[in-house]
Amino acid sequence: MVETRASERLMPGTAEDVRAIVADAVAQGTPLAVEGTGSKGGLGRPVQVARTLSTAGLSGILFYEPEELVLSARAGTPLAEIEALLSSRGQRLDFEPMDYGPLHGRARGEGTLGGLLACNLSGPRRIKAGAARDHVLGIEAVSGRGEIFRSGGRVVKNVTGYDLSKGMAGSFGTLAVLTEVTIKVLPASATETTLLLRGLDDEQAAGAMAGAMGSSAEASGAAHLPYDVAGRVVDGALGRAPATAIRLEGIAPSVAARADHLARGLERLGSLERLEGEASVRFWRDVRDARPFADGTERPVWRVSLAPTHAPAFVMDLRMGAGTDAFYDWQGGLVWLRMEAGADEALVRGLVARHGGGHATLVRASVAERAATPVFQPQPAALAALSARLKHQFDPAGVLNPGRMG
Template identity: 50%
Template sequence: MTPIHEPLSEEAAARLVQVAALSKTPLVIRGGGTRSLHPAPEGADVLSTRGLSGIVAYNPAEMTMTARAGTPLEVVEAALAEKRQMLAFEPNDLRGVLGTSGLPTIGGVFATNASGPRRFTAGAARDSLLGVRFVNGKGEIVKAGGRVMKNVTGLDLVKLLAGSHGSLALMTEVTFRLLPVPETAVTLVVSNLNDAEAAAAMATAMSMSVEVSGAAHLPESVRGRIAGGALPDGAATVLRLEGLAASVAVRAEKLAAAMAGFGAVTRLEEEASRRLWREIRDGAPYADGTPRPLWRVSVAPLAGQQLVAALRLEAGVDAFYDWQGGLVWLRMEADPEAELLRRYVKAVGGGHATLLRARPEALAATEAFQPQAEAVAMLQARVKASFDPDGLFRSRMVG
């Protein structure tokens, strides 16, 4: 059985890392354990952040919060909801598609850079992260950014840790900025567009001054598995508008007139709209209880549908698109087909393909993250050496 350590303080966590460094015991950092199906490597101990929980400071007037890394995301969001504030980047919840349990943590959100539909307008999780406290691979407690100090090493430590998947250090505390919850939200639905037509419609919508905050395309194969039947028949290209009610009404009218040239336009009001975008955020069409391989692929917005079209010539795939087509939720019918997928990602201009789910044997045999170019890999190795010189922290998707 893999040993699991659950320190109750930052100092205790630092001592555990120091002991592990002396014994050369690899460590896998785990939050709620909701974002990965990968087991801990043989011989590694698990270092859990669950005991490092609680909101340290919340200043609604300045729209900032500081919380310990193991604080459940639902605790953070409940506190924000009381003041009608939110995390602008809409962190996703992968429990449905992965079949995991437990509670996502705020540290896991930033460690995995978990970003939802608003990412292409409001930025990713790392763009909201202001400061961190962390324990490095030597067991030293370090403070960077936020309320404490500016970086003095020439590196933006805050941005480096966000999205590092626990491979550089143990984040113990995070400080992040917030935004007000929009007064209302509506979604316009353009029906029966194919993938290429949807890409063109979304590009047109994004070029307008109507401030679209969500742009996704749901082909007919997935449309019926989302939004509780609220979407009309046929493929659905969905465009979200948020803000003050009077402003949203004017912008929706302008956008609907522009989209009428592409297809029939209908409208989802606030409750149905919010449900729809939660399900898009969480990949709900693929929360099907199966181990069929599931990828999240990030490419240029107009390249998403090109990638899927090319793959369909050689493999059984199902897909839907977020981020104006730049994020592809891609489910394979049989094998992960990593080599084929990454070859086509390169052919459409490059990007990143991350394997979220597959059968255990396929997960073990497949590189989950996009291989880095040689120059980037060399830089990454130097960064790793500065944070964790003995290679103590072994990356796994934490949450």
Template identity: 55%
Template sequence: MGEGFHPTTAEELEAVVKWAAAERTPLEVIGSGSKRNWGRAVQSAHTLRVDGITGVVDYEPAELVLTVKAGTPLQEVEALLKEHNQELPFEPANLSAVLGAPAQSGTIGGVLATNLSGPRRLKAGAARDHVLGLEAVSGRGEPFKAGGRVVKNVTGYDLSRGFCSSWGTLAVATSFSIKVLPRAAKECTFVLLGLTPQEAAQAMSEAMGSSAEVSSAAHLPHGFCPLSQEHSITLLRLEGIPVSIDYRLDKLRSILKRFPSQELIEGQASRKTWGDLRDLIPFAGSSKPLWKISVSPTAGQQVIAELEKRFAIRWMMDWAGGLVWVEMQGDEPHDVPLRRLIAENGGGHATLLRASVELRADVDVFQPQPETLMGLSKRLKAQFDPHNILNPGRMYAGI
């Protein structure tokens, strides 16, 4: 790796990008580097680290709005919000353990650039749904602002949301305004034991369609969760005030009474269960290819059944079956047959979360785009980064 740039102000970052644009010199843009092993490796002699641009710009708890610099550690952001009994509603994961990065090393900018959203996405929405505005520097070296500090402020392109899932290929953000929410007064998890994936999919669908207001729904096979090594577990999370949770819990028990093996996890034990699931702790300590598969909730269990016929896998379902994590037990990613199988079962997309550098260079890490959509992606890249200097090839070869 060649020279590294580590600016501590937006002005210093702008100067680096202007220089790179003038010299047509690619930059690998990272926060702290905690997600460096996710995505395609960037071919660049220079690294631009943003984790020196830190600090809270403005925080008004009563207004539920936080403005923070992009390099601020996620851990610090969450600790600040917790002091005021608030939280990031999209529940971002800390993937350090599964990606082999130092613990608690992610930044808020990295979370938003990858649109990293946890189990509560079912109810709260994705990370991009909570970004009100941002300040950034384009690949031309031009600073710009998008959005603001209120919800209804968008005219034209919604660049604040567009930044999310761009993986630093369009612009380098320096600060964000984010909508936050109060923490739930109480949390508990209703647990069903011993369900098959098909039964779990049905139970989760019924729970999500009920008035119980389930905020998260997941299913783990037997031997996969410390809560129960002998049985599969289906998890349904309830959050809110105690009297509301009691009422909704009775609803769940009534709706799902045909499944007699039921348990309840409360308080810190419930939070830890969802935290471990969010951070993919069951897949930590391995280097085998790990896939993030997004399908319709009704298709998740079918995709698992078809995969188990062909490959040795470990898996778990989140988002009521709409998100399937699959770890291949061999060293091959099997990307082509996996994506073909997804297409045959209603469609969706698959992202290779973890694999060796060699594998990530040889396969499509992100879901291949249709020709028309790829054309739009290339034109958008050309508008923001005409010289292709920001994380070139990080998502797709050539852009």
């Protein structure tokens, strides 16, 4: 994906360097684009400014205490480096953060820790583990006033007053420039198995996923890939027939017992297959990263959150009005859409409202289309006013990522 870039790239090495750059921007009235490596530059509206502040120079693990389940690193630390370190100690980021790189035509593994929190990333396990904001313990950051501030700490129960750490989640660099992040980590699962039901339509799949998630199986993932979409994960190994997936994790005896119990209930609905170990990991990684739509194009992709029971009817109505490809995560509560001819924002958001309400975010499109489209779900007036006041408190001069969120 081609993204317009600022002409001058600044790469500070310390929080004090960041403070000085932001203070100068305020004094000179010259806004800044804020990014890590730019791997998520295709998210949000385009930022057209003369200078980019990159946190890629703020890299390195500050401390890692496996026994305390805590890790702290500078904001520009590559997420791939953090995940490799955690894996070596049998731990992980439990919220399974999505990697937007492939969807935007870039390689996997280029994202940073600061970008993870700024975009509040999560993956298929969100229905059980939450998102990045639910795991952050503390931050250091530089506000748009050019002031260094800290919030939270190194332990889970260490928050009093306003929790600014969580407030940075989903702010997309518009409130402050993150310089350090402390985050909670958890043990990785010893065993992973995915049950695959084949051949269900969207309505049948919604029922199967609801039944599985409501059972005692303790599933950590539930997704449905309709016809042909299933053929675009794990290098086409599944074939094109629809696949409804339920993931189970834990110690081997427990996973085996729960899988067998759940399988007896599911096999009445269709043919049943299993993905074990690495095959299961690859499948959910592809679902997490919206790999079916990582096609090297700029065809618009929407990320829609709505009630799982409404998702199949929403997609069916959308297909009646526009060429649409879709698949479901979060038991159907997250719908990924690829539009074949334009973003069609009025149609998408109109149908979201008609089907119970929710949020629709345009996560991929051409620069021109993102500039012309409200990328994020428009807020109600009261909430928009609150957001504006928050922005003014942190960045009164509007120097950080101006226009990115609206």
